[in-house]
Amino acid sequence: MYCSTRLLKYVLCVISGICALGGCLLIWYGAWLLESLSEEQRIMGLDHGEDLAAVLCILLGTVIIVASIFGSVAMAKDSKTLLICYAVLLVLLLIVQFVMVSISYAASRESLPDSLRQGFDELWDLQHDGNSTLNTYEEWLHCCGRNSAEDYLHLDKMPPPSCCLDQDCSNILGLFMDGCENKFKEYVSGKTANFHTLSWFLILFEFAGSVTTCYLVDSIRNHRDRIRFYN
Numbered sequence: 001m002y003c004s005t006r007l008l009k010y011v012l013c014v015i016s017g018i019c020a021l022g023g024c025l026l027i028w029y030g031a032w033l034l035e036s037l038s039e040e041q042r043i044m045g046l047d048h049g050e051d052l053a054a055v056l057c058i059l060l061g062t063v064i065i066v067a068s069i070f071g072s073v074a075m076a077k078d079s080k081t082l083l084i085c086y087a088v089l090l091v092l093l094l095i096v097q098f099v100m101v102s103i104s105y106a107a108s109r110e111s112l113p114d115s116l117r118q119g120f121d122e123l124w125d126l127q128h129d130g131n132s133t134l135n136t137y138e139e140w141l142h143c144c145g146r147n148s149a150e151d152y153l154h155l156d157k158m159p160p161p162s163c164c165l166d167q168d169c170s171n172i173l174g175l176f177m178d179g180c181e182n183k184f185k186e187y188v189s190g191k192t193a194n195f196h197t198l199s200w201f202l203i204l205f206e207f208a209g210s211v212t213t214c215y216l217v218d219s220i221r222n223h224r225d226r227i228r229f230y231n
Helices: 002-036 039-044 050-077 080-109 114-124 132-141 150-154 180-230
Strands: none
Touching: 002 050, 002 180, 050 080, 050 180, 080 180, 114 132, 114 180, 132 180
């Protein structure tokens, strides 16, 4: 039983170390997300909650690191109470990350900001002249219209300067042909891809850590019961 307990401690120690490393990577990702916001986005107010997402990633990474240290202390003290608390904490972190991944995945696939939806509505409104909202996205993402530059042609409108490279539409080769809807979804998918991979990695090890902790608690209890029985 002693060897089994020692083996479980070793496995849990490795898992805690991996989780702590994942927490560090999550903090790095949050810092990168903040740094990657261009000055143009900040001026135009087009961060779409990226500042908040970055802060949440940094906070989550910090909590994961603290939880890993807490688990190591619990193992060192052979405290069943602390180990049970550690297992519960890992499950809570697992649930929080699963919810965050689900929200992030839905945002990258379907969700569009209200300002962009408003721009699309204004595009198809023949009574509406000008479209500063959509033009802002066209200039930022290098896109044109909702589906493509042909949206303007179908509406007998000339593509605005924001649809052209350096706002110069004199050269037809500088016209952006991609639609803003797909471009925005590609932008969000690119920003969240690393987060999804890292989160699933952490979820897997947090689940393994919670299961191993439960086995360790049971092993410690059985070991102590045997000592009391023989004494």
